[in-house]
Amino acid sequence: MNKRKYKSIAIDINCYRKIDDLSTTLTPGLKLSKAQVVRTLVNQKSSGRKDTSYTIVSLFSEYTPQERQEILQDIDKKILMLLDLSEGELPWLNSNENFDEKWSSIMNDLRLIVSKFKYDLLQNERSIN
Numbered sequence: 001m002n003k004r005k006y007k008s009i010a011i012d013i014n015c016y017r018k019i020d021d022l023s024t025t026l027t028p029g030l031k032l033s034k035a036q037v038v039r040t041l042v043n044q045k046s047s048g049r050k051d052t053s054y055t056i057v058s059l060f061s062e063y064t065p066q067e068r069q070e071i072l073q074d075i076d077k078k079i080l081m082l083l084d085l086s087e088g089e090l091p092w093l094n095s096n097e098n099f100d101e102k103w104s105s106i107m108n109d110l111r112l113i114v115s116k117f118k119y120d121l122l123q124n125e126r127s128i129n
Helices: 013-025 034-047 052-059 065-083 101-128
Strands: none
Touching: 013 034, 052 065, 052 101, 065 101
């Protein structure tokens, strides 16, 4: 290991478990390594960017993880279909480093908007039943 490029830290077991949980929930549809989770959170906090993935997951927090995953996949499919895009063009399914910051911001905001519409639709369906 290159000592000039990497460092290690010690964290308590509870924090380690939270990082492990975040590896599947931080970026829906992808399983991140623990290092990727920490790097993503640190980069988001230091850049001041809002975390739309967290907001979206919170929107659907009353659903089981499996239901939430299906909802998020449905949202992604709708965005791909509406904009005639491929999965490779969605920042949350790929490394954000591959995308222009403006594109990532626009697409994340669009995903949040579509998620809100989906949430309202699901809430209406629940109230009818």
